[in-house]
Amino acid sequence: MIDTAHLLQPTSFPALNRGVLETLQVNLGYRCNLSCVHCHVNAGPKRTEEMDRETIDLVLQFLQSHQLKTLDLTGGAPELNTNFRFLVESAVQMGVHVIDRSNLTILLEESQEGLAEFLASQQVEIVASLPCYLEENVDSQRGKGTYHNSIEALKMLNSLGYGKPDSPLRLNLVYNPVGPNLPPPQGPLEADYKKQLNERFGIQFNQLFTITNMPIQRFGSLLQSKGQFQDYLQLLRDAYQHENLDGVMCRQLLSVDWQGYVYDCDFNQMLKIPLGNESRVRPHLRDLVSVDLTDAPIRVAEHCFGCTAGQGSSCGGALDG
Numbered sequence: 001m002i003d004t005a006h007l008l009q010p011t012s013f014p015a016l017n018r019g020v021l022e023t024l025q026v027n028l029g030y031r032c033n034l035s036c037v038h039c040h041v042n043a044g045p046k047r048t049e050e051m052d053r054e055t056i057d058l059v060l061q062f063l064q065s066h067q068l069k070t071l072d073l074t075g076g077a078p079e080l081n082t083n084f085r086f087l088v089e090s091a092v093q094m095g096v097h098v099i100d101r102s103n104l105t106i107l108l109e110e111s112q113e114g115l116a117e118f119l120a121s122q123q124v125e126i127v128a129s130l131p132c133y134l135e136e137n138v139d140s141q142r143g144k145g146t147y148h149n150s151i152e153a154l155k156m157l158n159s160l161g162y163g164k165p166d167s168p169l170r171l172n173l174v175y176n177p178v179g180p181n182l183p184p185p186q187g188p189l190e191a192d193y194k195k196q197l198n199e200r201f202g203i204q205f206n207q208l209f210t211i212t213n214m215p216i217q218r219f220g221s222l223l224q225s226k227g228q229f230q231d232y233l234q235l236l237r238d239a240y241q242h243e244n245l246d247g248v249m250c251r252q253l254l255s256v257d258w259q260g261y262v263y264d265c266d267f268n269q270m271l272k273i274p275l276g277n278e279s280r281v282r283p284h285l286r287d288l289v290s291v292d293l294t295d296a297p298i299r300v301a302e303h304c305f306g307c308t309a310g311q312g313s314s315c316g317g318a319l320d321g
């Protein structure tokens, strides 16, 4: 894989400061049952990195001390972490809303029996990636058979009450472009997804989040190998919308890696750009249990234009929606 981190500095992206912290986004490890082309964490079945129990206890301590409302779990496939169910149950008992960023197909893995029922019992919100409602596009990005398994998993979730109009069980889908383009407008695409998935499979869901691909890790490397990296970066810069700046997710979210080190967002985590100043000391969650991060400066670089381009992009989809 070609490293693109050195191509993202210097930057003309505006200086940013943190707002009030609301969400702790925790990467539970890089193991995944899939190896998607666009994966910005470079996850896959052979990765072994996994958050240990001691760090998970620290996550719970941090949630409590900062009185956070939301715990957002990512990976890899977060469900593959040995302590996943313990963490979810403990956070829910503390009154924290838990989001599971699921690739859907994990729900069908033999080793994960009862996972969907467990998530429903804890009222975990599921944010599931489905890069297209067409089989060909999903399988080209995520691997052959992924579409079929994703549809089966969505049906299973619907049968438990997920995504139904009057149900508290939220099921949101995530779209990201297959190639080096910005996502289309979120509203009309959501309407298309709802129509297609309902007509073809009777599937229902709550919202569609469109997310811009970041020029980092596997997708950045792909752009580099095709000679498209600089053009894509220029596309993001040219589409800059100042009104999206206030809503970028790093203003109210903190990202934690599998070892407990802390970053402004998941993308900075992947680029190994730690929170805070440029000193060599990487801040760890244990150092921040009692620290108020409001107004702290955010580490920006050229990839940040991916968050402000066009309709904007965050882990909750478009910013202008």
Ligand code: SF4
Binding pocket: 032, 033, 034, 035, 036, 038, 039, 040, 041, 042, 043, 044, 075, 076, 077, 103, 129
């Ligand atoms: S499912 Fe998600 S974490 Fe797993 S390889 Fe694909 S993009 Fe990466």
Ligand code: SF4
Binding pocket: 248, 249, 250, 251, 264, 265, 266, 267, 268, 298, 299, 300, 301, 303, 304, 305, 307
């Ligand atoms: S890439 Fe990260 S640090 Fe940059 S604007 Fe987006 S969320 Fe903020």
